[in-house]
Amino acid sequence: MQEMWVDGKRTAGASGRTIAVHDPATEEIIDLVPAAGQEEVAAAVGAASAAFAEWRRVPAGTRAELLHEVAVRLTARTEALAELLTREGGKPLVENHDEMGWSAACFRFYAELGRAARGRVIPSVESSQLNLVLKEPYGVVGVIVPWNYPILLMAWKVAPALAAGNTVVIKPSEMTPLSTLACAEIFEHLPPGVVNIVTGTGAEAGEALVQDARVRVIAFTGSLETGRRIARLAAEQMKKLHLELGGKDSFIVAEDAA
Numbered sequence: 001m002q003e004m005w006v007d008g009k010r011t012a013g014a015s016g017r018t019i020a021v022h023d024p025a026t027e028e029i030i031d032l033v034p035a036a037g038q039e040e041v042a043a044a045v046g047a048a049s050a051a052f053a054e055w056r057r058v059p060a061g062t063r064a065e066l067l068h069e070v071a072v073r074l075t076a077r078t079e080a081l082a083e084l085l086t087r088e089g090g091k092p093l094v095e096n097h098d099e100m101g102w103s104a105a106c107f108r109f110y111a112e113l114g115r116a117a118r119g120r121v122i123p124s125v126e127s128s129q130l131n132l133v134l135k136e137p138y139g140v141v142g143v144i145v146p147w148n149y150p151i152l153l154m155a156w157k158v159a160p161a162l163a164a165g166n167t168v169v170i171k172p173s174e175m176t177p178l179s180t181l182a183c184a185e186i187f188e189h190l191p192p193g194v195v196n197i198v199t200g201t202g203a204e205a206g207e208a209l210v211q212d213a214r215v216r217v218i219a220f221t222g223s224l225e226t227g228r229r230i231a232r233l234a235a236e237q238m239k240k241l242h243l244e245l246g247g248k249d250s251f252i253v254a255e256d257a258a
Contacts, residue, residue: 007047008192051193114163137165
Protein backbone atom coordinates (compact mmCIF):
# COMPACT_ATOMS: atom_id res chain seq x y z
CA MET A 1 0.00 0.00 0.00
CA GLN A 2 1.17 3.52 -0.85
CA GLU A 3 1.23 6.04 1.99
CA MET A 4 0.25 9.70 2.18
CA TRP A 5 2.73 12.57 2.55
CA VAL A 6 2.19 14.76 5.61
CA ASP A 7 4.67 17.08 7.32
CA GLY A 8 7.58 15.70 5.30
CA LYS A 9 6.88 12.06 6.22
CA ARG A 10 5.05 9.09 4.79
CA THR A 11 1.99 8.03 6.78
CA ALA A 12 -0.81 5.49 6.45
CA GLY A 13 -3.13 7.65 8.56
CA ALA A 14 -5.21 6.61 11.51
CA SER A 15 -8.36 5.19 9.95
CA GLY A 16 -6.91 1.94 8.63
CA ARG A 17 -9.34 2.10 5.70
CA THR A 18 -8.08 1.83 2.14
CA ILE A 19 -9.12 2.53 -1.45
CA ALA A 20 -8.25 0.16 -4.29
CA VAL A 21 -6.77 1.75 -7.42
CA HIS A 22 -7.65 -0.07 -10.65
CA ASP A 23 -6.03 -0.27 -14.06
CA PRO A 24 -8.88 0.89 -16.37
CA ALA A 25 -7.59 -1.30 -19.22
CA THR A 26 -7.54 -4.59 -17.30
CA GLU A 27 -9.64 -3.71 -14.23
CA GLU A 28 -7.00 -5.32 -12.03
CA ILE A 29 -6.09 -3.72 -8.71
CA ILE A 30 -2.75 -1.91 -9.04
CA ASP A 31 -2.32 -0.81 -5.45
CA LEU A 32 -4.08 0.46 -2.33
CA VAL A 33 -4.03 3.94 -0.80
CA PRO A 34 -5.32 5.22 2.55
CA ALA A 35 -8.91 6.43 2.71
CA ALA A 36 -8.34 9.60 4.69
CA GLY A 37 -11.07 11.12 6.79
CA GLN A 38 -11.39 14.22 8.92
CA GLU A 39 -8.57 13.22 11.31
CA GLU A 40 -6.00 12.70 8.57
CA VAL A 41 -7.00 15.87 6.74
CA ALA A 42 -6.81 17.86 9.95
CA ALA A 43 -3.28 16.59 10.54
CA ALA A 44 -2.22 17.62 7.03
CA VAL A 45 -3.80 21.06 7.37
CA GLY A 46 -2.14 21.46 10.76
CA ALA A 47 1.25 20.69 9.23
CA ALA A 48 0.65 23.15 6.38
CA SER A 49 -0.56 25.82 8.79
CA ALA A 50 2.50 25.42 11.01
CA ALA A 51 4.87 25.54 8.03
CA PHE A 52 3.27 28.70 6.62
CA ALA A 53 4.78 31.00 9.26
CA GLU A 54 8.31 30.29 8.01
CA TRP A 55 7.60 29.57 4.34
CA ARG A 56 5.99 32.98 3.77
CA ARG A 57 9.25 34.61 4.95
CA VAL A 58 11.53 32.63 2.64
CA PRO A 59 13.06 35.11 0.16
CA ALA A 60 11.51 35.01 -3.30
CA GLY A 61 14.85 34.11 -4.89
CA THR A 62 15.23 31.12 -2.58
CA ARG A 63 11.67 29.96 -3.26
CA ALA A 64 12.40 30.29 -6.99
CA GLU A 65 15.40 27.99 -6.75
CA LEU A 66 13.39 25.46 -4.76
CA LEU A 67 10.64 25.47 -7.41
CA HIS A 68 13.22 25.07 -10.18
CA GLU A 69 14.44 22.00 -8.29
CA VAL A 70 10.87 20.65 -8.34
CA ALA A 71 10.95 20.98 -12.14
CA VAL A 72 14.33 19.23 -12.32
CA ARG A 73 13.12 16.32 -10.20
CA LEU A 74 9.88 16.06 -12.16
CA THR A 75 11.76 15.94 -15.43
CA ALA A 76 14.12 13.26 -14.11
CA ARG A 77 11.11 11.09 -13.23
CA THR A 78 9.25 11.62 -16.50
CA GLU A 79 9.36 8.01 -17.66
CA ALA A 80 8.32 6.45 -14.36
CA LEU A 81 5.52 8.95 -13.73
CA ALA A 82 4.23 8.72 -17.31
CA GLU A 83 4.03 4.93 -17.07
CA LEU A 84 2.25 5.13 -13.72
CA LEU A 85 -0.22 7.66 -15.14
CA THR A 86 -0.98 5.33 -18.03
CA ARG A 87 -1.57 2.41 -15.68
CA GLU A 88 -3.95 4.21 -13.34
CA GLY A 89 -5.50 6.75 -15.73
CA GLY A 90 -5.55 4.96 -19.06
CA LYS A 91 -4.24 7.77 -21.29
CA PRO A 92 -1.67 6.86 -23.98
CA LEU A 93 1.93 6.98 -22.80
CA VAL A 94 2.86 9.72 -25.28
CA GLU A 95 0.25 12.06 -23.78
CA ASN A 96 1.56 11.41 -20.29
CA HIS A 97 5.09 12.22 -21.43
CA ASP A 98 3.71 15.55 -22.63
CA GLU A 99 1.98 16.09 -19.29
CA MET A 100 5.29 15.76 -17.46
CA GLY A 101 6.91 18.36 -19.71
CA TRP A 102 4.04 20.80 -19.32
CA SER A 103 4.04 20.32 -15.55
CA ALA A 104 7.77 20.97 -15.22
CA ALA A 105 7.40 24.10 -17.38
CA CYS A 106 4.66 25.33 -15.04
CA PHE A 107 6.95 25.15 -12.01
CA ARG A 108 9.72 26.93 -13.92
CA PHE A 109 7.35 29.71 -15.00
CA TYR A 110 6.01 30.43 -11.52
CA ALA A 111 9.48 30.17 -10.00
CA GLU A 112 10.52 33.18 -12.07
CA LEU A 113 7.20 35.00 -11.71
CA GLY A 114 7.47 34.73 -7.93
CA ARG A 115 11.02 36.06 -8.10
CA ALA A 116 10.00 39.08 -10.16
CA ALA A 117 6.65 40.22 -8.75
CA ARG A 118 5.51 41.10 -5.24
CA GLY A 119 3.34 44.15 -5.86
CA ARG A 120 3.46 47.51 -7.61
CA VAL A 121 3.88 51.23 -7.06
CA ILE A 122 0.89 53.38 -7.94
CA PRO A 123 0.77 57.17 -8.44
CA SER A 124 0.16 59.18 -5.29
CA VAL A 125 -1.94 62.30 -4.92
CA GLU A 126 0.68 64.11 -2.85
CA SER A 127 4.34 64.62 -3.66
CA SER A 128 5.26 63.54 -0.13
CA GLN A 129 3.47 60.20 -0.40
CA LEU A 130 4.53 56.81 -1.72
CA ASN A 131 1.67 54.42 -2.54
CA LEU A 132 2.36 50.72 -2.73
CA VAL A 133 0.32 47.61 -3.47
CA LEU A 134 1.94 44.73 -1.61
CA LYS A 135 0.68 41.19 -2.26
CA GLU A 136 0.61 38.82 0.71
CA PRO A 137 0.05 35.03 0.75
CA TYR A 138 -3.26 33.73 2.12
CA GLY A 139 -1.97 30.72 4.08
CA VAL A 140 -3.05 27.12 3.49
CA VAL A 141 -4.40 26.29 0.02
CA GLY A 142 -6.53 23.18 -0.48
CA VAL A 143 -5.81 21.63 -3.89
CA ILE A 144 -8.42 19.14 -5.18
CA VAL A 145 -7.41 17.51 -8.47
CA PRO A 146 -9.38 15.32 -10.94
CA TRP A 147 -8.35 12.10 -12.66
CA ASN A 148 -7.79 13.24 -16.25
CA TYR A 149 -4.60 15.31 -15.84
CA PRO A 150 -3.53 14.56 -12.27
CA ILE A 151 -0.02 16.03 -12.38
CA LEU A 152 -0.59 18.96 -14.73
CA LEU A 153 -3.68 20.23 -12.92
CA MET A 154 -1.86 19.76 -9.63
CA ALA A 155 1.07 21.81 -10.98
CA TRP A 156 -1.22 24.60 -12.21
CA LYS A 157 -2.51 25.00 -8.64
CA VAL A 158 0.52 24.16 -6.50
CA ALA A 159 3.20 26.11 -8.39
CA PRO A 160 1.57 29.56 -8.10
CA ALA A 161 0.50 28.87 -4.51
CA LEU A 162 4.05 28.01 -3.44
CA ALA A 163 5.63 30.83 -5.43
CA ALA A 164 3.39 33.31 -3.62
CA GLY A 165 4.38 31.95 -0.21
CA ASN A 166 1.39 29.72 0.55
CA THR A 167 1.50 26.13 1.75
CA VAL A 168 -0.69 23.38 0.26
CA VAL A 169 -2.66 20.24 1.00
CA ILE A 170 -3.29 18.20 -2.16
CA LYS A 171 -6.23 15.79 -2.47
CA PRO A 172 -6.00 13.79 -5.72
CA SER A 173 -8.85 11.88 -7.29
CA GLU A 174 -9.39 8.49 -5.67
CA MET A 175 -9.19 7.05 -9.19
CA THR A 176 -5.64 8.31 -9.86
CA PRO A 177 -3.85 8.94 -6.56
CA LEU A 178 -0.69 6.92 -7.21
CA SER A 179 1.07 9.38 -9.51
CA THR A 180 0.36 12.25 -7.10
CA LEU A 181 1.72 10.25 -4.16
CA ALA A 182 4.81 9.46 -6.25
CA CYS A 183 5.33 13.22 -6.55
CA ALA A 184 6.17 13.38 -2.84
CA GLU A 185 9.73 12.66 -3.99
CA ILE A 186 9.80 15.85 -6.05
CA PHE A 187 8.72 17.91 -3.02
CA GLU A 188 10.83 16.27 -0.32
CA HIS A 189 13.54 18.96 -0.50
CA LEU A 190 11.01 21.58 0.63
CA PRO A 191 10.58 22.33 4.34
CA PRO A 192 8.28 19.80 6.07
CA GLY A 193 4.62 20.76 5.87
CA VAL A 194 4.92 23.07 2.88
CA VAL A 195 3.42 20.36 0.61
CA ASN A 196 1.13 17.64 1.95
CA ILE A 197 -0.75 14.91 0.05
CA VAL A 198 -3.80 13.11 1.42
CA THR A 199 -5.85 10.47 -0.39
CA GLY A 200 -9.53 9.70 0.00
CA THR A 201 -12.95 10.29 -1.45
CA GLY A 202 -14.40 13.66 -2.21
CA ALA A 203 -17.26 13.09 0.22
CA GLU A 204 -14.87 12.52 3.13
CA ALA A 205 -11.36 13.86 2.54
CA GLY A 206 -12.39 16.52 0.03
CA GLU A 207 -15.22 17.88 2.13
CA ALA A 208 -13.08 17.87 5.29
CA LEU A 209 -10.46 19.91 3.44
CA VAL A 210 -13.03 22.44 2.22
CA GLN A 211 -14.61 22.84 5.65
CA ASP A 212 -11.41 23.20 7.68
CA ALA A 213 -11.32 26.83 8.85
CA ARG A 214 -7.52 26.95 8.55
CA VAL A 215 -7.72 26.44 4.77
CA ARG A 216 -8.11 29.91 3.28
CA VAL A 217 -8.20 29.07 -0.45
CA ILE A 218 -9.69 26.13 -2.35
CA ALA A 219 -8.47 25.35 -5.88
CA PHE A 220 -10.67 22.72 -7.52
CA THR A 221 -11.07 21.18 -10.95
CA GLY A 222 -14.04 18.87 -11.45
CA SER A 223 -17.76 18.69 -12.00
CA LEU A 224 -20.22 21.55 -11.87
CA GLU A 225 -22.22 19.78 -9.17
CA THR A 226 -19.21 19.34 -6.89
CA GLY A 227 -18.09 22.90 -7.60
CA ARG A 228 -21.47 24.20 -6.47
CA ARG A 229 -21.16 22.17 -3.28
CA ILE A 230 -17.70 23.59 -2.61
CA ALA A 231 -18.90 27.12 -3.31
CA ARG A 232 -21.75 26.77 -0.80
CA LEU A 233 -19.46 25.38 1.92
CA ALA A 234 -16.75 27.96 1.26
CA ALA A 235 -19.22 30.86 1.30
CA GLU A 236 -19.96 30.24 4.96
CA GLN A 237 -16.32 31.05 5.77
CA MET A 238 -15.75 33.62 2.99
CA LYS A 239 -12.95 31.52 1.50
CA LYS A 240 -11.29 32.38 -1.78
CA LEU A 241 -12.11 29.95 -4.57
CA HIS A 242 -10.54 28.93 -7.86
CA LEU A 243 -13.03 26.68 -9.63
CA GLU A 244 -12.61 25.02 -13.05
CA LEU A 245 -15.88 23.21 -13.65
CA GLY A 246 -17.68 21.06 -16.18
CA GLY A 247 -16.61 19.83 -19.59
CA LYS A 248 -17.11 20.60 -23.25
CA ASP A 249 -16.04 17.39 -24.97
CA SER A 250 -19.43 16.02 -25.95
CA PHE A 251 -19.59 13.44 -28.74
CA ILE A 252 -22.03 11.15 -30.54
CA VAL A 253 -21.76 7.35 -30.44
CA ALA A 254 -23.36 5.80 -33.53
CA GLU A 255 -25.81 2.90 -33.15
CA ASP A 256 -23.49 0.53 -35.02
CA ALA A 257 -20.50 1.19 -32.74
CA ALA A 258 -19.00 -2.06 -31.45
